[in-house]
Amino acid sequence: MMLEGKVEIILGKGRGSAVRHDRTVNISPMLSGRSPAEAITCISSVYGVCANAQSHAAVLALEATMGVAPDRQTACARVLVTSMETLRENVLRIALEWPRFFGGEPEGASVRPVIGYVPRIRHALFGSRNPFAIGAGCVPDRVAALAVIDEAEALLADGIFGEPLEVWRARRGMAGFADWCALRRTAAARMIANLSERNWIHMADAGRDAVGLPHTGSAVAWPRLLAGNSRRVPFALQDGVPETTLFSRRLAEGPVESLNSSGLGARFIARLAELACLPAEMRLLLDGQGEPGTMTETDDGTGIGVVEAARGLLIHTVGLRDGRVDAYRIVSPTDWNFDSRGIAARCLATLDGHDEADRISLAHLVVNAIDPCVAYQVRAA
Amino acid sequence: MCLAIPAKVIALEANDMAVVALEGVKKRISVVLLDEVAVGDYVLIHVGYALHRVSPEEAARTLALMAEAGILKEELEEITGSEA
Numbered sequence: 315m316m317l318e319g320k321v322e323i324i325l326g327k328g329r330g331s332a333v334r335h336d337r338t339v340n341i342s343p344m345l346s347g348r349s350p351a352e353a354i355t356c357i358s359s360v361y362g363v364c365a366n367a368q369s370h371a372a373v374l375a376l377e378a379t380m381g382v383a384p385d386r387q388t389a390c391a392r393v394l395v396t397s398m399e400t401l402r403e404n405v406l407r408i409a410l411e412w413p414r415f416f417g418g419e420p421e422g423a424s425v426r427p428v429i430g431y432v433p434r435i436r437h438a439l440f441g442s443r444n445p446f447a448i449g450a451g452c453v454p455d456r457v458a459a460l461a462v463i464d465e466a467e468a469l470l471a472d473g474i475f476g477e478p479l480e481v482w483r484a485r486r487g488m489a490g491f492a493d494w495c496a497l498r499r500t501a502a503a504r505m506i507a508n509l510s511e512r513n514w515i516h517m518a519d520a521g522r523d524a525v526g527l528p529h530t531g532s533a534v535a536w537p538r539l540l541a542g543n544s545r546r547v548p549f550a551l552q553d554g555v556p557e558t559t560l561f562s563r564r565l566a567e568g569p570v571e572s573l574n575s576s577g578l579g580a581r582f583i584a585r586l587a588e589l590a591c592l593p594a595e596m597r598l599l600l601d602g603q604g605e606p607g608t609m610t611e612t613d614d615g616t617g618i619g620v621v622e623a624a625r626g627l628l629i630h631t632v633g634l635r636d637g638r639v640d641a642y643r644i645v646s647p648t649d650w651n652f653d654s655r656g657i658a659a660r661c662l663a664t665l666d667g668h669d670e671a672d673r674i675s676l677a678h679l680v681v682n683a684i685d686p687c688v689a690y691q692v693r694a695a
Numbered sequence: 696m697c698l699a700i701p702a703k704v705i706a707l708e709a710n711d712m713a714v715v716a717l718e719g720v721k722k723r724i725s726v727v728l729l730d731e732v733a734v735g736d737y738v739l740i741h742v743g744y745a746l747h748r749v750s751p752e753e754a755a756r757t758l759a760l761m762a763e764a765g766i767l768k769e770e771l772e773e774i775t776g777s778e779a
Contacts, residue, residue: 341764344760344763344764356760359753359756359757360698360757360760360761361698362698362700362701362739362741362746362747362757363698363741406728406744410742410744420725422711422725422727422728422744423711425728426727426728426729426730429728429729429747
């Protein structure tokens, strides 16, 4: 169940497919008339899984329209908290769901400590304060924060990669992953090994023509793209609706780029690359060296908050009247990726002609590769 | 960005499993991701797993907001449909 609705994948007999995204819930009426602080509390409560990313986008949008600007250290610390949530969610989805694709059992016990990392990093950076309160300021305990990041990296090395992250990040091409797959130490390695053995690494390759949205720091692009535009997906390109996934986010990383593919293998490797990169990026943010990578801009009084969340770019826009929420809008990764002209539809269109059972299995893999959280159903017409 | 719904733990079972209740609906979930869970705790559940403990006050507030947003009924139907 998701506030942004459900996705239905309909596979035609032999060929043809359709993606339907039923967005059933509009959160704006629930927030209308509330104070900015109340709105953030509501969003945090309702979006229980990605509460930090949602609160982060919300506070950026609200602060923008209120003319409040966090200092750089606080901006970095907020990104660090959201990044840890991204780490947690991707670890959970990999440990709990990837084994099932090839007949294995979920591996929850091995990643249990990941549940505690977000509250610990929040406390290390903000003490008892809410990082996503209007005008919040961080009070970082660098030693405590580093300890959490170090623990997270150790869990990734042990439970997800089966080797040090820098070793995994140095791998190039499928040949470079051969011994990692062969040892099958972790669910992630077994997943890629199984894809390889079934010759599915390059399946569902829709090309890269329409890949990627403007990044979170694109202070020029987003206000223009969102201004006066209330469509679910604010814009499309000639080749389709742009995607915002971990693949588009990590396309330039060595292990992903070296595959020279947009197929399933590259998409699942990109999900791993996200995890392999996060600890080092979080250390940079802690040292104030990283790029906060979030943006707030106002356009005609509308505040815009853009955040890199666990499965893609998350955008909140808000307008205030007399200090209370007047109009609120959320554009989620699902809106882009599961549009009828989005990346999921383009990937599924490449599966025409395959055996029916394989098409269904591949459709499930396509959805998981693009968005591990989306509520969806695959059915044959 | 997924929704997680609060529910009260009413029984603990072997193999890190528990039974939770919400509005008269019972569901068997995994508590493998949490260190310690006791009967009477409120937990946020998502796709069959308890993710966090929440206070009774937080649980009540979240359920009220979900009802206001029109998503609580749908969530309960999903739970009822999957396992009771």
